[in-house]
Amino acid sequence: MVSTRPRSNGGDLRIFFEPxxxxxxxxxxxxxxxxxYILRNILKLGYKGQIYxxxxxxxxxxxLRSYPSVAxxxxxxxxxxxxxxxxLVLDVMRDCQRKAVKxxxxxxxxxxESGKEGMERQRELVQLAAEAGIRVIGPNTTGILNPEGRFTxxxxxxxxxxxxxxxxxxxxxxxxxxxxxxxxxxxxxGLSKVIGLGNKADVTDHDALDYLSQDEATRVxxxxxxxxxxxxxxxxxxxxxxxxxxLVVIKGGKTEExxxxxxxxxxxxxGRDEIxxxxxxxxxxxxxxxxxxxxxxxxxxxYQPLPRGKRIAIVTLSGGAGVMAxxxxxxxxxxxxxxxxxxxxxxxxxxxxxxxxxxPLDIEPLSEVVKQEGAYRLGLDAxxxxxxxxxxxxxxxxxxxxxxxxxxxxxxxRAYPExxxxxxxxxxxxxxxxxxxxxxxxxxxxxxSVRRAVASLAVLYKYRRFLDSLA
Amino acid sequence: MVSTRPRSNGGDLRIFFEPxxxxxxxxxxxxxxxxxYILRNILKLGYKGQIYxxxxxxxxxxxLRSYPSVAxxxxxxxxxxxxxxxxLVLDVMRDCQRKAVKxxxxxxxxxxESGKEGMERQRELVQLAAEAGIRVIGPNTTGILNPEGRFTxxxxxxxxxxxxxxxxxxxxxxxxxxxxxxxxxxxxxGLSKVIGLGNKADVTDHDALDYLSQDEATRVxxxxxxxxxxxxxxxxxxxxxxxxxxLVVIKGGKTEExxxxxxxxxxxxxGRDEIxxxxxxxxxxxxxxxxxxxxxxxxxxxYQPLPRGKRIAIVTLSGGAGVMAxxxxxxxxxxxxxxxxxxxxxxxxxxxxxxxxxxPLDIEPLSEVVKQEGAYRLGLDAxxxxxxxxxxxxxxxxxxxxxxxxxxxxxxxRAYPExxxxxxxxxxxxxxxxxxxxxxxxxxxxxxSVRRAVASLAVLYKYRRFLDSLA
Numbered sequence: 001m002v003s004t005r006p007r008s009n010g011g012d013l014r015i016f017f018e019p020x021x022x023x024x025x026x027x028x029x030x031x032x033x034x035x036x037y038i039l040r041n042i043l044k045l046g047y048k049g050q051i052y053x054x055x056x057x058x059x060x061x062x063x064l065r066s067y068p069s070v071a072x073x074x075x076x077x078x079x080x081x082x083x084x085x086x087x088l089v090l091d092v093m094r095d096c097q098r099k100a101v102k103x104x105x106x107x108x109x110x111x112x113e114s115g116k117e118g119m120e121r122q123r124e125l126v127q128l129a130a131e132a133g134i135r136v137i138g139p140n141t142t143g144i145l146n147p148e149g150r151f152t153x154x155x156x157x158x159x160x161x162x163x164x165x166x167x168x169x170x171x172x173x174x175x176x177x178x179x180x181x182x183x184x185x186x187x188x189x190g191l192s193k194v195i196g197l198g199n200k201a202d203v204t205d206h207d208a209l210d211y212l213s214q215d216e217a218t219r220v221x222x223x224x225x226x227x228x229x230x231x232x233x234x235x236x237x238x239x240x241x242x243x244x245x246x247l248v249v250i251k252g253g254k255t256e257e258x259x260x261x262x263x264x265x266x267x268x269x270x271g272r273d274e275i276x277x278x279x280x281x282x283x284x285x286x287x288x289x290x291x292x293x294x295x296x297x298x299x300x301x302x303y304q305p306l307p308r309g310k311r312i313a314i315v316t317l318s319g320g321a322g323v324m325a326x327x328x329x330x331x332x333x334x335x336x337x338x339x340x341x342x343x344x345x346x347x348x349x350x351x352x353x354x355x356x357x358x359x360p361l362d363i364e365p366l367s368e369v370v371k372q373e374g375a376y377r378l379g380l381d382a383x384x385x386x387x388x389x390x391x392x393x394x395x396x397x398x399x400x401x402x403x404x405x406x407x408x409x410x411x412x413x414r415a416y417p418e419x420x421x422x423x424x425x426x427x428x429x430x431x432x433x434x435x436x437x438x439x440x441x442x443x444x445x446x447x448x449s450v451r452r453a454v455a456s457l458a459v460l461y462k463y464r465r466f467l468d469s470l471a
Numbered sequence: 472m473v474s475t476r477p478r479s480n481g482g483d484l485r486i487f488f489e490p491x492x493x494x495x496x497x498x499x500x501x502x503x504x505x506x507x508y509i510l511r512n513i514l515k516l517g518y519k520g521q522i523y524x525x526x527x528x529x530x531x532x533x534x535l536r537s538y539p540s541v542a543x544x545x546x547x548x549x550x551x552x553x554x555x556x557x558x559l560v561l562d563v564m565r566d567c568q569r570k571a572v573k574x575x576x577x578x579x580x581x582x583x584e585s586g587k588e589g590m591e592r593q594r595e596l597v598q599l600a601a602e603a604g605i606r607v608i609g610p611n612t613t614g615i616l617n618p619e620g621r622f623t624x625x626x627x628x629x630x631x632x633x634x635x636x637x638x639x640x641x642x643x644x645x646x647x648x649x650x651x652x653x654x655x656x657x658x659x660x661g662l663s664k665v666i667g668l669g670n671k672a673d674v675t676d677h678d679a680l681d682y683l684s685q686d687e688a689t690r691v692x693x694x695x696x697x698x699x700x701x702x703x704x705x706x707x708x709x710x711x712x713x714x715x716x717x718l719v720v721i722k723g724g725k726t727e728e729x730x731x732x733x734x735x736x737x738x739x740x741x742g743r744d745e746i747x748x749x750x751x752x753x754x755x756x757x758x759x760x761x762x763x764x765x766x767x768x769x770x771x772x773x774y775q776p777l778p779r780g781k782r783i784a785i786v787t788l789s790g791g792a793g794v795m796a797x798x799x800x801x802x803x804x805x806x807x808x809x810x811x812x813x814x815x816x817x818x819x820x821x822x823x824x825x826x827x828x829x830x831p832l833d834i835e836p837l838s839e840v841v842k843q844e845g846a847y848r849l850g851l852d853a854x855x856x857x858x859x860x861x862x863x864x865x866x867x868x869x870x871x872x873x874x875x876x877x878x879x880x881x882x883x884x885r886a887y888p889e890x891x892x893x894x895x896x897x898x899x900x901x902x903x904x905x906x907x908x909x910x911x912x913x914x915x916x917x918x919x920s921v922r923r924a925v926a927s928l929a930v931l932y933k934y935r936r937f938l939d940s941l942a
Contacts, residue, residue: 115825156870157899174835175791178868178898182919186900224791252791257807258798261831265790289799290922291897319736320646320695320723327729328760336728354585360732364645397649399627400503426762427649428628429657448653451761 013203013211015103016137016153017146017193019079020049023070023101025092026083027053027061034107035083037155039064044158045150052077070095079103081143081153086110089139090124097132104129105153106139107173112199113140113265126201141198142173145180147191148217154196156181164190165219165302167212169205171226171252172265173198179224179291188440189299192217204229206237213241220245220301222294226252226262227271231279239283243470246463247285248297251276254289284466286459293455296447300456303443304420306464309390311337312457313383314360315376316395317367321426322360324450325393332458334391336360343386347379359383372400377408384416391420391457395450396435398427406438413444420460422446424453483606484674484682486574487624488617488664490550491520494541494572496563497554498524498532505578506554508626510535515629516621523548541566550574552614552624557581560610561595568603575600576624577610578644583670584611584736597672612669613644616651618662619688625667627652635661636690636773638683640676642697642723643736644669650695650762659911660770663688675700677708684712691716691772693765697723697733698742706750713755714941717934719768720756722747755937757930764926767918771927774914775891777935780861782808783928784854785831786847787866788838792897793831795921796864803929805862807831814857818850830854843871848879855887862891862928866921867906869898877909884915891931893917895924 022042028035039053039062052073053066060066067073070080070092080101082092086108096104111122122139129136137143143153148163156177161184170176173196180194193215195208205228212218221241228234241247253262254273280287288294312334316322326336336359347357347366355365361383366375376394383389394409413421423439423446425432436446447453493513499506510524510533523544524537531537538544541551541563551572553563557579567575582593593610600607608614614624619634627648632655641647644667651665664686666679676699683689692712699705712718724733725744751758759765783805787793797807807830818828818837826836832854837846847865854860865880884892894910894917896903907917918924 110825114823115827118825159899170791172789172791174789174868174870175897178789178870181869181898182900182903185898186903226791226794250795252794252798254798255801257801258794260829261790261794261797264827264829265794265833289802290795290920292920292922318643318645318649319732320641320643320697323697323723323729323732323736324721324761326732327723327725330726330728331760352585354581354589356586356735358731358735362736397645398652399645399649426646427652427656428630429653432653432657449761449763451763 012135013207015079015135016105016144017151018149019103019151021052021076021078022049023052023054023073023077023080024083025054025070025080027055027066029058029061034155037157038081038083038107038153041152041154041158045152045161047151049151050075070099070101073099077101081105081107083107083155086118086121090121090128093125093128096134097128101134103135103137105137105141105143107141107143107153107155109140111139111201122199122201129202136202137195138198139201140173141196142177143196145191145194158184160184162190163192163217165192165217166190166298167192167215167218167221168194169208169212169221169223170196171224172196175224183295187295187299188437189302200229206230206233209237209241213237213244218245220298221247222298223247223249224252224291224294225249226265235279235283238285242284242466246301248294248301249280249285249287250289250291250294251280251287284463286462296452296456297459300422300445300460301463303445304422304460305418306460307391307420308418308464310334310461311388311390313337313339313386313389313392314395315363315379315383315392316360317363317372317375317397317399318395318426319362319364321395321424321450322362325395325454326360328451328454329458332455334454334458334461337383337386337389339383340386340388343382346382350378373404373408376405377412380409380412381415384412384419389419391460393453393457394421394423396423396425398425398431401431401435403434403438406435410439410442410444420457422453422457424448424450484678486550486606487576487608487615488622489620490574490622492523492547492549493520494523494525494544494548494551495554496525496541496551498526498537500529500532505626508628509552509554509578509624512623512625512629516623516632518622520622521546541570541572544570548572552576552578554578554626557589557592561592561599564596564599567605568599572605574606574608576608576612576614578612578614578624578626580611582610582672593670593672600673607673608666609669610672611644612667613648614667616662616665629655631655633661634663634688636663636688637661637769638663638686638689638692639665640679640683640692640694641665641667642695643667646695654766658766658770659908660773671700677701677704680708680712684708684715689716691769692718693769694718694720695723695762695765696720697736702750706754709756710754713937717772718756719765719772720751720758721760721762721765722751722758725760755934757933767923767927768930771893771916771931772934774916775893775931776889777931777938778862778891779889779935781805781932782859782861784808784810784857784860784863785866786834786850786854786863787831788834788843788846788868789866789897790833790835792866792895792921793833796866796925797831799922799925800929803926805925805929805932808854808857808860810854811857811859814853817853821849844875844879847876848883851880851883852886855883855890860890862931864924864928865892865894867894867896869896869902872902872906874905874909877906881910881913881915891928893924893928895919895921
């Protein structure tokens with residue numbers, strides 16, 4: 001019954017991500033019910049610990065022996081997931097208390113987010129938990145997901161779950177669930193840990209950050225936040241984390257109307273936005289305003305190293321896209337590298353006489369001599385080998401493109417592992433998807449938009465500058 | 472030989488989009504050659520006019536009788552596409568002159584973009600054209616595409632070409648080609664006309680705008696611009712167009728480095744950006760900085776009506792996404808509508824007692840009573856029927872979602888044809904793609920990102936306000 005999987009080194013939250021045994025209170029035989037989804041998700045992921053479905057009306061669920069209550073389980077229960085109607089939750093808590101359960105995830109809604117009665121119920125829940133030393137995630141959440149540890153408390157349909165370097169903390173479970181569904185169904189990076197905090201009755205923002213700060217699988221943390229329970233502790237935890245790994249945050253309730261929406265959503269106080277703005281800047285967290293951006297930056301941090309400086313090279317087959325990229329680099333705080341004479345000579349010699357290479361490096365003339373795939377290879381190699389270049393953007397078009405183009409770009413990028421590279425591909429959707437897969441599986445971030453590619457690279461530099469400012 | 476297709480009412484450029492006959496100079500039998508691509512594209516589109524391949528070394532190409540020169544064609548030639556090496560182009564022009572050709576598209580590069588010799592060549596090209604009254608598009612372009620008229624001069628692989636309401640003007644052919652490839656392979660809207668201006672030896676920005684202003688199929692114009700040849704005429708043409716239909720522009724060369732890149736790309740002078748900024752504002756053009764935004768706004772204009780005011784309703788299944796949407800609305804110049812008591816009562820009666828509806832309208836509580844699809848329907852109908860609501864955003868998640876959800880949203884949106892609606896869908900990629908297709912085919916714009924959805928709706932209002940300012 002004792003797991004032999006490696007443990008994360010510390011943090012109170014380990015029991016939630018790597019429990020040795022779990023009770024699913026409200027487990028159901030009926031497909032479509034939340035208590036059925038959760039159990040099936042755990043089984044589907046291949047969780048290796050003990051699973052105890054709890055349901056007074058069944059003796060077997062999904063092939064597992066079921067028990068009428070947590071107390072009736074004939075062995076220890078480390079963690080419990082509670083997915084029963086709100087008015088039954090406190091009784092289940094008392095049961096967990098008796099069984100010396102260490103942590104519970106309360107999926108059920110009907111607590112502080114839903115009026116006076118719910119608030120009172122949440123207060124009692126917290127009190128019961130405190131008495132027994134039980135940590136609580138939720139209520140009103142999908143809880144957690146640990147792809148590598150093959151464990152979850154989520155009821156969201158799981159497909160293509162993949163471990164990876166991104167830790168994700170969300171205020172709300174539904175949003176977290178929809179985001180990881182999106183990620184696993186369309187992206188090639190994986191997630192280290194997901195936490196949907198819900199109402200934050202007990203476990204809150206700084207606990208999540210402390211845990212992910214210590215978690216070795218997590219290379220970067222992305223976060224959706226509506227309000228903070230304890231500003232000072234948040235500041236401390238975020239500050240410690242950012243010294244070890246980047247933190248990218250969306251803070252909801254930025255505007256007055258958004259703040260009102262926050263209050264009716266999770267009952268959080270959004271707080272004055274200027275205070276958050278200052279706080280994020282002070283700790284070196286990166287603030288964004290949309291989840292597309294959250295993912296763009298998350299994957300770029302997870303895939304690529306930090307650049308030494310801000311001098312970017314642009315290699316492009318489309319002159320127009322090169323112009324847009326140059327504009328965006330400047331707007332995002334990068335500068336265009338000035339190539340050394342040797343670099344220019346290397347490409348010039350393979351170009352028609354009329355062409356005069358510069359940065360952005362338009363490789364169309366090069367492609368007339370060494371073919372397109374050769375132009376990408378030679379162009380990128382020339383600029384990355386230049387000591388005056390810290391990072392590079394490659395703008396590819398799908399015109400006459402096939403996978404050898406991707407292979408060549410990857411081959412060159414691998415030869416300069418200390419210089420971040422991002423790719424933008426413009427054109428046919430099917431070709432894009434093929435190249436996207438090949439390159440992202442090799443940890444080179446690919447974007448449809450020049451702006452998003454440049455903005456993501458620029459943030460690598462921004463974080464490097466922040467770390468340097470600490471030294 | 473005379474076409475019976477309807478004609479656009481005016482503009483010098485009609486011959487380029489709806490020629491009665493076309494000569495392809497440099498037509499080739501060899502797959503992979505540009506002169507082969509162009510001919511095959513014209514055939515593939517189903518062009519109804521006369522096609523004359525011109526190639527001194529072939530008597531038949533792609534099943535068509537081929538001629539050694541334009542002069543050798545035994546009938547009139549209205550338009551010619553020139554895709555031969557640069558040093559042969561002037562001779563072909565003389566041939567076209569003799570044949571009284573009315574317009575030529577010069578695909579070939581090696582002109583003003585490529586050094587002194589090229590500049591001189593372009594000067595002679597312009598002179599020959601002026602002498603003979605021939606209009607010239609290019610050189611150094613993929614030229615034009617007219618999906619409805621089934622005609623093109625482009626060598627970019629054509630798949631899924633669809634007519635629609637968006638006119639697209641691009642400075643450069645490669646970028647235009649890659650963009651329409653992207654659009655036809657991944658989007659459900661169509662294009663009315665595409666013009667890649669290239670070096671703008673003759674036909675330039677204001678000609679394109681004048682033509683599209685008159686073109687009835689074009690509801691909105693999107694444009695990528697590097698420099699303007701004649702600022703005053705551009706101002707006039709853009710101003711006239713914007714009174715009839717929206718104009719969304721990316722202007723490359725915004726920054727100093729971008730401007731340098733422009734010069735080495737098309738030899739254009741980017742001009743001082745503040746001047747463009749003022750100019751765009753003065754004429755009411757909408758400036759964006761990325762082609763993803765260009766497409767977002769283009770499709771939203773093409774699909775949806777303009778709102779009467781700026782009061783938006785947000786209907787969402789994810790509270791978190793509702794918060795982000797509220798923030799973004801405020802940042803983009805919209806305001807959250809205050810619902811009438813009747814509206815609130817309509818939804819409140821179908822919600823659990825603890826729920827208190829507001830804007831954003833979180834329909835999760837509603838879904839507990841009338842199911843999810845019913846919640847989308849009732850929620851959206853309630854807010855759109857409110858006289859205090861001018862436009863709406865629906866945030867959907869893929870949790871338990873199927874096509875009935877889309878059908879319901881579309882049904883309600885259709886019942887309020889004067890109020891713009893956009894949809895954001897978060898979650899599983901396959902479900903997203905299915906719903907995206909269903910809803911976009913019904914002209915409701917769908918986005919992955921809350922920010923992009925809101926920003927697109929906000930621009931509808933911005934344009935409405937501009938039109939109102941003229942009245």
